Amino acid sequence: MHHVAKAAGVSVSTVSRVLSNGKYVREDTKLKVQKVISELGFQPNRLAQGLRPGQTTAAIALVIEDIANPFSSAIAHGVEEATRQHKHLLVVGATERSFELQSELMREMVRRRVDGMLVMPAAGDHSALHAELIQWAPMVFIDRPPRGIDADVVLLDNRGGARQAVRHLFDSGHHRIGYVGGATSVPTGSRRLSGYRQAFKDQGRTVDPTLITLDHHDAESARDAAVALLASASPPTAIFADNNRMSVGVLKAAHESEQAIDVAGFDDLELAELLSVPVALVTYDAVDLGRRAAELLFSRIGGDSAQPRRITLPTSLVVHPGMR
Amino acid sequence: MHHVAKAAGVSVSTVSRVLSNGKYVREDTKLKVQKVISELGFQPNRLAQGLRPGQTTAAIALVIEDIANPFSSAIAHGVEEATRQHKHLLVVGATERSFELQSELMREMVRRRVDGMLVMPAAGDHSALHAELIQWAPMVFIDRPPRGIDADVVLLDNRGGARQAVRHLFDSGHHRIGYVGGATSVPTGSRRLSGYRQAFKDQGRTVDPTLITLDHHDAESARDAAVALLASASPPTAIFADNNRMSVGVLKAAHESEQAIDVAGFDDLELAELLSVPVALVTYDAVDLGRRAAELLFSRIGGDSAQPRRITLPTSLVVHPGMR
DNA sequence: CTGTTAGCGCTTTCAT
DNA sequence: ATGAAAGCGCTAACAG
Numbered sequence: 001m002h003h004v005a006k007a008a009g010v011s012v013s014t015v016s017r018v019l020s021n022g023k024y025v026r027e028d029t030k031l032k033v034q035k036v037i038s039e040l041g042f043q044p045n046r047l048a049q050g051l052r053p054g055q056t057t058a059a060i061a062l063v064i065e066d067i068a069n070p071f072s073s074a075i076a077h078g079v080e081e082a083t084r085q086h087k088h089l090l091v092v093g094a095t096e097r098s099f100e101l102q103s104e105l106m107r108e109m110v111r112r113r114v115d116g117m118l119v120m121p122a123a124g125d126h127s128a129l130h131a132e133l134i135q136w137a138p139m140v141f142i143d144r145p146p147r148g149i150d151a152d153v154v155l156l157d158n159r160g161g162a163r164q165a166v167r168h169l170f171d172s173g174h175h176r177i178g179y180v181g182g183a184t185s186v187p188t189g190s191r192r193l194s195g196y197r198q199a200f201k202d203q204g205r206t207v208d209p210t211l212i213t214l215d216h217h218d219a220e221s222a223r224d225a226a227v228a229l230l231a232s233a234s235p236p237t238a239i240f241a242d243n244n245r246m247s248v249g250v251l252k253a254a255h256e257s258e259q260a261i262d263v264a265g266f267d268d269l270e271l272a273e274l275l276s277v278p279v280a281l282v283t284y285d286a287v288d289l290g291r292r293a294a295e296l297l298f299s300r301i302g303g304d305s306a307q308p309r310r311i312t313l314p315t316s317l318v319v320h321p322g323m324r
Numbered sequence: 325m326h327h328v329a330k331a332a333g334v335s336v337s338t339v340s341r342v343l344s345n346g347k348y349v350r351e352d353t354k355l356k357v358q359k360v361i362s363e364l365g366f367q368p369n370r371l372a373q374g375l376r377p378g379q380t381t382a383a384i385a386l387v388i389e390d391i392a393n394p395f396s397s398a399i400a401h402g403v404e405e406a407t408r409q410h411k412h413l414l415v416v417g418a419t420e421r422s423f424e425l426q427s428e429l430m431r432e433m434v435r436r437r438v439d440g441m442l443v444m445p446a447a448g449d450h451s452a453l454h455a456e457l458i459q460w461a462p463m464v465f466i467d468r469p470p471r472g473i474d475a476d477v478v479l480l481d482n483r484g485g486a487r488q489a490v491r492h493l494f495d496s497g498h499h500r501i502g503y504v505g506g507a508t509s510v511p512t513g514s515r516r517l518s519g520y521r522q523a524f525k526d527q528g529r530t531v532d533p534t535l536i537t538l539d540h541h542d543a544e545s546a547r548d549a550a551v552a553l554l555a556s557a558s559p560p561t562a563i564f565a566d567n568n569r570m571s572v573g574v575l576k577a578a579h580e581s582e583q584a585i586d587v588a589g590f591d592d593l594e595l596a597e598l599l600s601v602p603v604a605l606v607t608y609d610a611v612d613l614g615r616r617a618a619e620l621l622f623s624r625i626g627g628d629s630a631q632p633r634r635i636t637l638p639t640s641l642v643v644h645p646g647m648r
Numbered sequence: 649c650t651g652t653t654a655g656c657g658c659t660t661t662c663a664t
Numbered sequence: 665a666t667g668a669a670a671g672c673g674c675t676a677a678c679a680g
Contacts, residue, residue: 001673011651016675024649041456046435047371047381048673051656055675057371059415059436067404068611073397080391080418089432091383092416094404108413111370112383132365248595255598269595271572274579276600287392325657335667340659348665372657375672379659652679663668 001044008036019044050113059089060297061109061117063102064142066094071244071267071286072120075142078290079118086298088115097183099124110136116297118290121146123185138300142293144187145310152300154293154311158188158266161282161315162195162240163202165264168280168317169238170203172262178229178236180222180246181214189214192242192266211236222249230257241265251277268318278322284315325368332360343368374437383413384621385433385441387426388466390418395568395591395610396444399466402614403442410622412439421507423448434460440621442614445470447509462624466617468511469634476624478617478635482512482590485606485639486519486564487526489588492604492641493562494527496586502553502560503536504546504570513538516566516590535560546573554581565589575601592642602646608639 005012010029017025018033025033036042050057062079064072076092083090091114095102099122109117110133117133120142127148133139141153169177179196182189193212200207210232213225222241226249229236238261239254241247247265254261254277261277268283269275292311329336334357341349342357349357360366374381386403388396400416407414415438419426423446433441434457441457444466451472457463465477493501503520506513517536524531534556537549546565550573553560562585563578565571571589578585578601588604596605616635 012674013652013676014650017650020675026649029649041459043431043434043460045375045437045673046432047437048375048656049675051369051372051375051658051673052675053656055656066401067391068397068401070394070397073392073394073400076397076400076416077390077392077418080416084418089436090416092400092404092414094401094408107367108370110367112413113369113371135365136367251595251598271575271593271595271599274575274600275595275598277598336658337660337667337669338665340657341666344659350665353665369657372672373659375657375674376659377672379672650680652677654675654677656674658672659670661668661670664666 001042004033004036004040004042007040008033056115057113058087059091059112059114060294060301061091061093061106061114063093063095063105063109063117063119065097065120065122067092069244070270074286075120075290075293078287078292079294080290081287082291082294082298086294095120095122097122103129106133113137116140116301118142118293118297119146120144123147123183126151138297140293140297140300142289147187150308152296152308152310154289154296154313155188156284156289157312157315158191159195159198161266161284161317162192162242163199164195164315164317165266165280165282166196166199166240167202168319169240169262169264170199170205172238174236174238174262175203175205176208176211176234176236176238178226178239179212179214179242180216180225180229180239180250181212181242182216182246184214189242196240216246216249219245219249219252222246223252224249226250226253227257230259230261235259236261238262238264243267244269247279247281251275251279272318272320275320275322278320280317280319282315283318284313289313325366328357328360328364328366331364332357380439381437382411383415383436383438384618384625385415385417385430385438385461387417387419387429387433387441387443389421389444389446391416393568394594398610399444399614399617402611402616403618404614405611406615406618406622410618419444419446421446427453430457437461440464440625442466442617442621443470444468447471447507450475462621464617464621464624466613471511474632476620476632476634478613478620478637479512480608480613481636481639482515483519483522485590485608485641486516486566487523488519488639488641489590489604489606490520490523490564491526492643493564493586493588494523494529496562498560498562498586499527499529500532500535500558500560500562502550502563503538503566504540504549504553504563504574505536505538505566506540506570508538513566520564540570540573543569543573543576546570547576548573550574550577551581554583554585559583560585562586562588567591568593571603571605575599575603596642596644599644599646602644604641604643606639607642608637613637
């Protein structure tokens with residue numbers, strides 16, 4: 001800016017006034033300064049601007065497990081939209097399910113003075129981390145409540161969605177229903193498992209624990225687990241998969257299997273309607289999830305200090321008959 | 325920091341030395357200061373640090389069309405990984421195909437003094453924008469060369485991939501092959517169309533322009549176009565779809581159609597192997613694309629000022645027989 | 649209307 | 665080993 005001022009033969013304050021559309025500047029000096037600015041391609045340093053007291057960075061952080069997962073990227077999309085509407089910028093970091101990585105990322109975000117953070121929490125006790133960072137920036141959690149604290153969180157009706165899906169399988173005449181699940185260290189999984197159990201209770205049936213297999217992190221492992229289930233002495237006639245990667249694995253297993261099994265799964269799958277295997281999917285609006293979380297965060301940034309809020313988004317079951 | 329210094333009874337410079345692991349500080353003062361820092365939960369302001377001469381923000385920008393698209397999110401994943409390895413932070417913005425939005429986003433990134441930018445360029449002449457911003461930060465373009473300038477770009481073998489896919493359809497006995505395409509304003513599309521034409525030339529066949537439909541932006545519109553093609557007087561027996569959204573639309577149309585048509589498409593689709601319609605897909609490693617682009621950018625940030633480089637990543641055709 | 653000055657949070661000489 | 669002071673790029677009084 002110094003440079004611009006010199007080139008235009010004015011003081012830095014005049015340049016600053018021009019930049020901020022300040023009124024107290026003569027029309028011709030303004031023009032002259034603007035000319036120099038565009039000739040030089042000068043862009044003011046927002047970091048320096050933000051250093052002034054009372055200023056914010058106009059940036060929020062999104063700390064998420066893995067951007068490539070369709071669930072995450074839909075959330076990111078909703079967040080990005082809301083962020084743009086609020087004229088903020090979005091800083092993104094991925095945790096790869098590591099609490100340590102997540103903590104370091106969040107600290108780094110704070111060092112950069114983001115106005116707030118949206119976090120898909122890793123497994124682990126958040127009480128110390130939250131206490132350390134909450135003085136710096138409000139946080140809203142996504143998809144699951146962080147363990148150890150009471151904080152804003154926007155999530156899905158995991159239990160209800162799973163329950164409805166499993167009930168659908170019962171309604172289709174199944175009663176030996178397998179369960180292929182992801183990480184159990186995270187609330188999402190346990191809520192979905194709880195929905196599965198509830199559906200059994202609703203039917204007055206008892207759960208056969210040998211039909212439940214957990215802690216799979218990718219489609220490959222889910223598929224192996226499903227194959228094993230189907231090869232057992234008394235195999236399930238239907239399987240519930242606890243998230244999209246599990247569904248992919250289970251569907252592959254079902255597709256390769258001689259047995260005609262039905263599948264239900266949490267999370268939507270593109271092209272589900274064109275699959276050869278019948279599948280019922282628990283769907284929801286993930287973009288909206290991101291948007292809602294961002295809106296809540298912005299309201300916190302704006303000063304809303306009401307009690308921590310928990311927003312649960314509804315799910316709905318979509319049944320695809322399959323080509324069989 | 326002032327606050328910490330006062331609480332510890334030392335000067336700000338001492339605190340600064342402790343923070344930067346400075347050598348010239350007595351062990352017990354260091355301990356005392358560290359204690360105060362952790363009690364107060366103090367986090368140094370990186371923006372202020374970055375203000376010092378010669379400092380960088382250790383952040384790069386990713387300006388992309390739409391984060392939710394699986395192609396984009398795979399790229400973002402690769403970029404994020406590389407960024408993390410280089411101990412930088414990633415700022416993300418979406419352009420929604422608007423050149424104006426892209427320009428404003430890039431300017432904002434520069435105002436925040438990112439060290440470099442990764443850009444999936446919107447349609448439009450980039451010469452002025454590039455000239456304006458290149459003095460501030462190196463840029464590497466992703467997926468398509470920006471119009472009007474010679475710049476670093478990492479992209480796919482669009483022409484070769486499309487050509488191979490269409491040849492596959494010829495090899496399967498088709499010769500009336502439709503084309504359902506996305507935006508023509510962007511090089512990607514025209515390269516793919518050129519590959520399609522080339523495949524016809526390879527066969528000594530001429531292209532029937534009535535089988536080509538372009539400028540669809542979502543699956544819905546692609547599907548309508550495919551339905552129309554199939555309903556025409558002399559319909560195609562196979563269709564090539566020029567990106568993942570087009571493929572989804574075309575596959576839906578194919579699935580609903582009485583006719584048994586084959587489909588080929590650019591971009592991978594999850595679960596393609598389980599579809600009821602036979603489909604051949606042009607696949608590639610999108611995560612690697614992101615990673616390679618980020619690595620190139622970091623090398624530019626590191627001072628590499630060689631000629632603009634164009635990196636073309638190979639594609640490969642995966643044939644899914646379908647359940648028909 | 650415009651220039652001078654102080655100060656945002658930090659690092660880095662330069663003294664002590 | 666520590667503190668005082670200058671300066672990074674900018675804005676906001678405060679003068680003129």
